Amino acid sequence: MGEFELIRHYFAAAACAQAAEGVVLGIGDDCALLDVPVGEQLAVSTDTLVAGVHFPADANGRLLGQRALAVSVSDLAAMGATPLAFTLALTLPDVCTDWLADFTAGLDSMARHCGVRLIGGDTTRGPLSMTLTVFGRVPSGQALTRSGARAGDLLCVGGPLGNAAGALPFVLGERAAQEGAAELLAHYWTPSPQLALGQVLRGLATAALDISDGLLADCGHIASASGVALIVEEGRLPLSAALRACVGEQNARQLALGGGDDYVLAFTLPTEKLDALRASGQPVYVIGRVEAGQGVHLQDAEGRTIKPPLSGYQHFGSQCD
Incomplete structure (x- = not known):
């Protein structure tokens, strides 16, 4: 042919x-x-x-x-x-x-x-x-970008994190199917672009992107483009029951922070806009906040800064001289 x-x-x-x-x-x-x-x-x-x-x-x-x-x-x-x-x-x-x-x-x-x-x-x-x-x-003029986040905004995501990363061992045949695996595999093979959420966020969110390389890595793009610091609160990460069942609580948090292929939206939102967004019926999970400063910082339940075990995926981790 x-x-x-x-x-x-x-x-x-x-x-x-x-x-x-x-x-x-x-x-x-x-x-x-x-x-x-x-x-x-x-x-x-x-x-x-x-x-x-x-x-x-x-x-x-x-x-x-x-x-x-x-x-x-x-x-x-x-x-x-x-x-x-x-x-x-x-x-x-x-x-x-x-x-x-x-x-x-x-x-x-x-x-x-x-x-x-x-x-x-x-x-x-x-x-x-x-x-x-x-x-x-x-x-015109209403597109969401990465560069509008402001100190005082909330940091939010549009759904559970880490499901696709949790599916990877099943995709590669490294683990046998178990309870919860089907849900994770569905998220990996059939992600659903959050088009309705993105359109509702016009005029509400100050910055946005979709999570493809991991939450922390992608939030770094917002922090850099906006000239602010993003604070991620580990205890507020939305985790599915399927992910917890397959990898356990601690591993689920690690995958939510550094695993890729989530394809849910991460966005910053003025506090006063939260009720309007929730009234729209679109999914919203507050996972942190925006502060003056730079970079992305992970905090535990006591507000202490902790070092994440995974930071996200990069195609070129090192450069030739």
């Missing part, structure tokens, strides 16, 4: 590749054309996922399709954007029709769940990897 036949059969024919509001021209030309309403801005983000780094090389195609798009759309949620479209650049070692059918089905399922359309991309031969670029729209 040639490249263009592959695109026509598996991707151009998918439900998520059909016409939609805001997509003037999709797959089939040199460029796609998007229509952004007057008074709105285009939000754009790109993610690359590589076999053996971001997922096992033998990953189920359907699960991988779901996950690949979800983690990319999560960036739109972090900006408070409404999803519009995405492109996919897929590199394959060979053409396996069964795997492609499964991958496309998973991709299409997540696309429909998120309300986003496939508008183009590329396919090529090589080690398995995929690069997705997502496009969204947000009212």
Whole structure:
């Protein structure tokens, strides 16, 4: 099967590749054309996922399709954007029709769940990897960024932490299935971008991002961009019963602090906005506060600063001279 036949059969024919509001021209030309309403801005983000780094090389195609798009759309949620479209650049070692059918089905399922359309991309031969670029729209001047946190704000997250990191031993086949494993695996393979929360946070939150590399590491980005210190209170971390059952209380806290792939939102919020956010019905867990200073600081129940065992994931931990 040639490249263009592959695109026509598996991707151009998918439900998520059909016409939609805001997509003037999709797959089939040199460029796609998007229509952004007057008074709105285009939000754009790109993610690359590589076999053996971001997922096992033998990953189920359907699960991988779901996950690949979800983690990319999560960036739109972090900006408070409404999803519009995405492109996919897929590199394959060979053409396996069964795997492609499964991958496309998973991709299409997540696309429909998120309300986003496939508008183009590329396919090529090589080690398995995929690069997705997502496009969204947000009212001008209302996008959430990392740079607005202020001393006195609350530090919040939009859901339990550490579930995906807790799933990793099951994903890699290092542990046999046990009680709670299914819930953790669902969080790993089918993360749900917090799009509704992100849109509600427009005009309420002062800064936001999605947690991909671990709570402490990602909060460091807010602290740096905003020029403030973030205080994380260990005893207030939201932990699921499934994570506690699988790894125990102490390990659950460590994974919540330093494990990656949560894809829930972390955000700073003026204290007076908390009741309005809770009234919206969106999930909110207060886990700390913003103070004058710099960096991220972890405190125990007595308010003492403690050193975390994990700080988060980095692709390049050291640099060549």
